[in-house]
Each structure stands twice: as C-alpha cells, then as structure tokens.
Amino acid sequence: MIDTARALDAGDPLAEFRGRFDLPEGVVYLDGNSLGALPRATRERVSQVVDAEWGRDLIRSWNSADWIGMPQRIGAKIAPLIGAQPHEVIACDSVSVNLSKLIGAALQMRPGRNVVLSEPGNFPTDLYMVQGSPAAQRLAARDKIVDALDDDVALLMLTHVHYKTGEMFDMAALTKAAHDAGALVLWDLSHSGGAVPVDLNACNADLAVGCGYKYLNGGPGAPAYAFVAERHHDALHNPISGWMGHAAPFAFSDEYEPAAGVSRLLAGTPPVLAMAALECGVDLMAEIGIEPLVAKSRALSEFFRAAMAEHCPQLECVSPADAPMRGSQLSYRHKDAYALCQVLIARGVIGDFRDPDILRFGFAPAYVSYEDAAKAVNALAEILENDEWDAPQFKKRAAVT
Ligand SMILES: Cc1ncc(COP(=O)(O)O)c(C=O)c1O
Numbered sequence: 001m002i003d004t005a006r007a008l009d010a011g012d013p014l015a016e017f018r019g020r021f022d023l024p025e026g027v028v029y030l031d032g033n034s035l036g037a038l039p040r041a042t043r044e045r046v047s048q049v050v051d052a053e054w055g056r057d058l059i060r061s062w063n064s065a066d067w068i069g070m071p072q073r074i075g076a077k078i079a080p081l082i083g084a085q086p087h088e089v090i091a092c093d094s095v096s097v098n099l100s101k102l103i104g105a106a107l108q109m110r111p112g113r114n115v116v117l118s119e120p121g122n123f124p125t126d127l128y129m130v131q132g133s134p135a136a137q138r139l140a141a142r143d144k145i146v147d148a149l150d151d152d153v154a155l156l157m158l159t160h161v162h163y164k165t166g167e168m169f170d171m172a173a174l175t176k177a178a179h180d181a182g183a184l185v186l187w188d189l190s191h192s193g194g195a196v197p198v199d200l201n202a203c204n205a206d207l208a209v210g211c212g213y214k215y216l217n218g219g220p221g222a223p224a225y226a227f228v229a230e231r232h233h234d235a236l237h238n239p240i241s242g243w244m245g246h247a248a249p250f251a252f253s254d255e256y257e258p259a260a261g262v263s264r265l266l267a268g269t270p271p272v273l274a275m276a277a278l279e280c281g282v283d284l285m286a287e288i289g290i291e292p293l294v295a296k297s298r299a300l301s302e303f304f305r306a307a308m309a310e311h312c313p314q315l316e317c318v319s320p321a322d323a324p325m326r327g328s329q330l331s332y333r334h335k336d337a338y339a340l341c342q343v344l345i346a347r348g349v350i351g352d353f354r355d356p357d358i359l360r361f362g363f364a365p366a367y368v369s370y371e372d373a374a375k376a377v378n379a380l381a382e383i384l385e386n387d388e389w390d391a392p393q394f395k396k397r398a399a400v401t
C-alpha cells in the first residue's frame with residue numbers, strides 16, 4: 001500500500017504545496033478539518049506585522065498598511081472559493097457571532113415569520129445561536145426538511161457538510177425549496193470552504209458563514225467569514241450595529257447609519273494579527289485554486305476509504321461512499337473510538353474523536369499526502385489487531401477533543 005501511495009504522490013499536481021506548510025516531522029496530520037496546518041508564509045508575515053507595522057509604524061498602519069481594509073480584502077479573496085462575488089463576502093468575528101448577526105438580519109427580512117428551521121445534530125453553536133435569538137427553533141431530520149418548510153419559516157439554516165459524518169446537503173435543491181416556501185437560506189460552510197465545490201450564487205443562496213481556521217488554514221481562532229447575496233445588501237440590518245459597520249466610523253456620529261454592502265456586518269475593530277495570519281492561509285488556497293483542491297480531496301479520501309475497507313473492515317464508515325456526496329473527511333464508528341484516537345495520536349497519527357463513537361479523519365487537500373493516508377491505515381490496522389487501545393490510559397477524556 002505504501003508503494004502505491006508513493007506512486008500517487010509522485011503524480012500529484014498538489015505535491016509541491018506540501019512544502020509550503022510547516023508540518024512537524026513524523027506526524028501524519030488528518031485534523032485539518034478542525035485546525036488547518038501552519039503555512040510557512042504566515043510566520044514571516046505575522047512577524048512583519050508585529051515588528052514593522054505595529055512596532056514601528058504604530059497607529060499609522062491603519063492607513064499605510066491598510067489594516068482598516070482587511071475584512072473586505074480578505075473576504076474578496078475568499079469569494080472565488082465559495083462562488084461569491086468579491087463584494088459579497090467579509091472576514092470578521094467567529095462563525096458563532098456571524099450566525100447570530102445573520103439570523104437576526106433574516107428575521108427582519110421576513111416579517112410575520114419567526115421560525116428558524118434546521119436539523120437535529122447540526123453543529124451545536126448553530127443551534128445555540130438560534131436558541132439565543134428571538135426566533136423559534138424547529139428541527140427536522142435531513143430527509144424531512146422540505147416537508148417542514150411552511151409559512152412560519154423565516155430562515156432555513158443548515159451546515160452544508162456535516163461536521164460528524166461528512167454528509168453534504170444538496171445546496172441548490174434545498175435553497176430552491178426554501179425559496180418556494182418564502183424563506184431565506186443560511187449555509188454554514190465551515191467544513192466546505194476550501195475543500196468542496198461551493199457555488200453560492202449559482203444556487204441562489206441568500207446568506208452564508210464559514211470558518212477561517214479549518215481548510216483556510218488561518219490559524220487557531222482565526223476570524224470567520226460571512227456572505228450576503230448582493231440583492232439583500234440594502235435590506236440587511238445587522239443587530240450588532242457596531243461602529244466599524246457604520247457608513248462613516250470616523251465621523252463619530254451619535255446616530256447609527258449602516259455602511260453600504262457587507263461592510264455593515266462589521267461590529268468592532270478587526271483583530272489585525274489574526275487577520276494577517278488568515279490572509280496568508282487564504283492567499284495560499286486561492287493560489288492553488290478550488291478545482292485542484294477538490295480533485296485531490298476526492299482522490300485522496302477515496303484512496304483512504306478503499307484502504308480502510310481492505311485493512312480495517314471492522315470499522316463502519318458512516319460517511320457517504322460516493323466522494324462528491326461528502327466533505328473532505330471520512331468518519332468511522334467504533335465503540336472505543338476515543339481510545340483508538342488516543343492510541344493513533346500517540347503513534348503520531350492525528351485525527352479526532354466526536355462523541356459518542358466517531359473516529360474522524362480530515363483530508364486537507366493542500367498538504368496531506370497519499371503516503372500519510374497509507375501510514376494512518378497501517379497504524380490503525382496494527383492497533384486493531386493488537387488490541388492496543390484497550391488500556392485505561394487511553395480512555396480518560398481530555399477537556400478538548
Ligand atoms: C459547522 C461549524 N459551525 C461553527 C463552528 C464554530 O465556529 P466558531 O468557533 O468560529 O464560532 C464549527 C467549528 O468550530 C463548525 O464545525
């Protein structure tokens with residue numbers, strides 16, 4: 001299997017990009033769907049921002065280094081990865097906060113309706129944000145969502161690629177169904193952006209959010225992004241109406257007047273150091289381009305899936321077998337998934353565990369090699385064969401999984 005993997009790496013058009021990341025020796029990293037790897041350019045760029053832009057130029061850098069334009073500039077670079085126009089995307093805040101803003105905005109755009117429809121088991125923060133909003137939450141299983149759309153639904157809010165199983169929704173079909181019922185749609189692209197094909201405008205999507213620290217490699221806690229279709233710009237009301245989203249922040253007026261376009265989604269001052277790191281990750285993904293990323297993601301995850309079926313048949317794959325129907329990840333069910341994950345990590349193969357019984361592997365296409373995939377399958381096969389995970393030290397849960 002290793003030889004086949006090496007041959008595939010030799011023919012991989014993205015192989016050269018692995019060297020653009022700073023990956024630790026001896027580690028197989030299959031968790032880029034939770035925290036993307038460190039692009040080499042980021043270290044230098046962040047020190048430049050610290051030393052020259054902050055340390056030397058101080059407050060002048062808001063203008064001279066265009067710190068003030070970072071949210072729009074980075075948003076515009078993310079746009080082609082998700083099928084948006086440059087002025088429809090802005091980089092800011094966390095996914096959670098952007099969800100809150102867009103849920104509030106959607107409720108205002110659909111007066112007389114107060115339901116946000118989603119699925120049980122959606123990423124928790126998505127549901128919590130509805131629960132903390134004035135909306136009423138309605139949950140319907142994935143195959144019953146269309147039936148649950150009625151005149152009360154203001155917003156259909158779904159995560160495009162499910163964080164646990166990697167299942168992907170049909171964005172075009174569900175967006176159309178929501179529109180037919182008079183509702184708006186908000187897509188969470190956290191596990192999609194930079195890894196799977198997304199064409200928000202071809203699907204006629206209204207609103208979207210996504211994560212900066214997964215496949216965009218923006219760094220731990222990187223700012224997220226938000227999309228608003230151009231046709232909604234004028235009607236969009238941001239419930240977190242902060243000064244950075246004002247039409248003229250430096251007029252210091254007492255009255256809030258929203259900026260034009262997605263800029264009104266800004267609330268407070270952008271975190272410049274985190275934005276600089278995010279920009280490096282986004283630049284690298286933009287340089288590679290979404291099509292090669294998708295092609296590699298599918299081929300690599302397919303290689304892993306076939307190898308797992310052959311060498312670890314006792315693990316049940318819960319992700320769709322058909323690569324275009326899933327995200328850039330594969331998830332397996334095992335009653336001792338947590339312990340298996342810990343033993344793998346101890347052997348330098350980093351995947352993750354999702355409660356209660358899921359072992360999850362992410363295939364960040366920009367830097368994961370076929371050899372990585374083969375090594376991970378070999379390690380897992382050995383662990384299973386030797387019952388290595390069945391020891392108490394591997395079963396104690398850490399605070400963060
Ligand atoms: C689908 C999804 N939505 C939202 C989040 C949370 O984003 P944030 O921590 O930026 O609020 C995550 C993971 O962190 C996620 O996987």
Ligand SMILES: Nc1ccccc1C(=O)C[C@H](N)C(=O)O
Pocket residue numbers: 033034035163400401
């Ligand atoms: N933000 C984190 C902080 C710590 C550990 C994990 C995360 C994740 O992002 C988890 C991810 N959203 C997931 O799909 O499980």
